[in-house]
Amino acid sequence: MLRVGLTGGIGSGKSTVAQRFRELGAVVIDADLLARAVVEPGSFGLAAIRARFGDAVLAPDGSLDRVALGEVVFADGEARKDLEAITHPLIGARTRSLMESAAREAIVVHEVPLLAELGMAAAYHLTVAVGVDDDLRVARLTGARGFSEADARARIASQASDHERREAADVWLDNNGTVQALRSRVDALWQGRIVGFNENLLTGSACGEPDRPILAEHDDSWGATAARLGGRVSLALGERAVAVEHIGSTAVPGLIARDVIDLQVGVRALEDVREDAFVRALADKGFPCSAGDSFASADPCRSVHLRAAVIDSPSWRRALLLRDWLRWSEDEREAYADLKGQVATAATTMAQYLEARESWLGEALARAEAWAEQTGWSGR
Numbered sequence: 001m002l003r004v005g006l007t008g009g010i011g012s013g014k015s016t017v018a019q020r021f022r023e024l025g026a027v028v029i030d031a032d033l034l035a036r037a038v039v040e041p042g043s044f045g046l047a048a049i050r051a052r053f054g055d056a057v058l059a060p061d062g063s064l065d066r067v068a069l070g071e072v073v074f075a076d077g078e079a080r081k082d083l084e085a086i087t088h089p090l091i092g093a094r095t096r097s098l099m100e101s102a103a104r105e106a107i108v109v110h111e112v113p114l115l116a117e118l119g120m121a122a123a124y125h126l127t128v129a130v131g132v133d134d135d136l137r138v139a140r141l142t143g144a145r146g147f148s149e150a151d152a153r154a155r156i157a158s159q160a161s162d163h164e165r166r167e168a169a170d171v172w173l174d175n176n177g178t179v180q181a182l183r184s185r186v187d188a189l190w191q192g193r194i195v196g197f198n199e200n201l202l203t204g205s206a207c208g209e210p211d212r213p214i215l216a217e218h219d220d221s222w223g224a225t226a227a228r229l230g231g232r233v234s235l236a237l238g239e240r241a242v243a244v245e246h247i248g249s250t251a252v253p254g255l256i257a258r259d260v261i262d263l264q265v266g267v268r269a270l271e272d273v274r275e276d277a278f279v280r281a282l283a284d285k286g287f288p289c290s291a292g293d294s295f296a297s298a299d300p301c302r303s304v305h306l307r308a309a310v311i312d313s314p315s316w317r318r319a320l321l322l323r324d325w326l327r328w329s330e331d332e333r334e335a336y337a338d339l340k341g342q343v344a345t346a347a348t349t350m351a352q353y354l355e356a357r358e359s360w361l362g363e364a365l366a367r368a369e370a371w372a373e374q375t376g377w378s379g380r
Contacts, residue, residue, distance in 0.1 A: 002107045002198040003099070007115035007168070008130030009159045011137035011145075011152070013175040013182055017130050018111045020186040026109045027102045029095055031219065038090035039064050048086045053079070086117075107198050116160040116168040122231035124298065125286045126197065128189070129169035131162055132176055165212040167224045170302070196300040197286070204288045206296035209303055211342040212363050213353040215256045222250040226261050230302060233265055236285035240278055242266040242311045247319040249340070252326045259362050262305040264319050266311035282306070312379075318365065320379045325368035332364065 008014035022028045038045040041063050042162040050058060050068070057069040073080040079105070095110065102108050112120060121127045132140075134156055168171055171189060175182045176349035200207065226246035233244050248262030249255050272278055273293050282288070282295050287306055296302035309316040326333050337361050347353035371377065 001099075001102060001104055002126070002194065002201050004107065004109045004194065005115050005120060005125045005127040005129070006111045006130075006203050006346060007113060007165060007176075008167070009132075009162075010113070011068065011135065011141045012132045013128040013179075014111060014113070014130045015172060015187050016179060016182055017128070017174075020183045021107075021109045021190070024187070024190050026107045027098075029098050029108065029110045031091060031095070031112045033108065033112075034091045034094050038087060038094065045087055045090050046323050049083065052082055052086065067142070076299060105198070106324055113159070116165045118351060119168075121168040122235045125201065125232075126171065126194065127169050127228070128171040128173060128181075130173045130175050131165065131166040131183075133176075134174060136239060137322060142357065164217075166221075167228075168228070170225070170228065170299075185198070191290060193301045197298060200288075200298035200300065201284075201286055204283050206288045206290050206298060207300045207303065209260070209350070211349060212349060213347055214259055214299050215254055215344050218252075218254050219250075219259070220253075222261065222324050223253075225302070226251065226263065229261055229302075231261055232265060232284070232285050233287065233306065236266065236281045236287075237278065238281075240267065240272055240281075242268060247323050248305070251323050251334060254330075255326065255333055256340060258303075260305055263306045263314065265306060265308050266316055267308050268311065268333060270310060317379050321368050321372055321377070322361070322365065324379070325364075325371050329370070336364070338358065 004015055004021075004026070006018060008017070018028050018030065028277055037043075039049060040046065041061075046064055049064065052139040053069065053072060057065050057072065069083070073083050099110075108314075110124070112118075115121065115127065116129070134153075137156060138149060138152045141147040141155070142149055147155070160168075171193075171358040173182065173185050174242055199205070223246065230244040230246060232239050232365050243266040245264045245266070246261070247264045248260070249257030250261055267273055268295060283298075286298040287304065293308045295304075295306040295308075295363070309319070326336060339357065343353055343356040347356060
């Protein structure tokens with residue numbers, strides 16, 4: 001079962017995206033609807049809210065007056081935290097129940113307005129955020145939903161920023177255009193990524209990579225991507241993973257690289273990596289075993305190399321040392337970039353490319369070790 005987290009700020013159009021996913025065949029779980037359900041009259045949730053906020057947040061018929069409650073919590077951060085402490089556990093329990101009842105082959109889309117705020121990206125195989133410029137969001141809220149401009153801007157300001165949502169999102173859906181344009185973007189995402197991701201997840205298949213090395217200029221988003229993926233690895237493995245580190249060329253700002261995220265997971269013993277529970281946990285999270293102690297990605301649009309190494313072993317230390325040394329030395333970084341460019345041009349296969357770099361890396365390791373001794377670098 002592929003789990004997709006869908007988020008976006010108020011007035012962004014995430015409900016339109018959710019509806020299109022539903023039409024395409026996804027099982028959609030709407031956190032807002034669940035939030036209403038857990039505070040219906042007679043519920044434990046409503047009783048707890050009344051106890052905390054008083055009768056002023058109740059309508060004459062005894063139901064929750066959402067406008068009155070909103071005026072309280074959007075103006076008071078502590079009050080909002082108290083409300084979330086009441087409702088989030090109740091919503092979470094219902095969400096888990098719905099997910100567990102979905103078919104194994106289903107694609108589940110969880111519409112979560114506060115995905116970025118709550119740091120929930122690791123809970124999903126893929127996260128999708130819908131983005132709209134603030135002025136357009138204000139226009140939509142004041143025109144279609146009756147908000148005053150001041151209230152609309154206050155609601156927007158109380159939520160995560162676009163930067164925070166981008167950090168949490170694997171996919172950014174721009175909704176500054178028409179509804180039809182947005183629906184077309186959802187269709188392309190569904191057919192070009194989500195369906196294939198789910199098929200690979202069900203079969204335990206990893207995605208292939210180009211036969212020849214294709215280098216790209218450094219992408220500043222690689223760091224955030226690695227953080228999201230590392231979070232999923234950590235959540236999947238729990239205490240089996242001592243640490244997860246972003247390594248390789250994509251971890252070195254300014255260095256050209258193949259668009260492949262290299263992650264190193266530190267374990268206490270390599271025997272742990274060969275246990276069925278370890279392999280299954282990563283496969284269920286979208287990282288099927290590719291060979292030995294290495295794992296790849298089931299996501300057809302995101303290449304990942306995940307390798308396990310015993311924490312503080314020579315191989316663990318070597319990867320971190322080369323990364324940190326190249327981050328520090330601009331001259332060495334430029335020399336390595338020149339070599340990579342020459343080798344990528346001459347190589348006809350990935351094997352040739354990887355082999356041609358080894359001589360330089362072997363010599364570079366000695367210089368990196370000298371730097372480590374001079375600076376006191378320990379990798380911790």
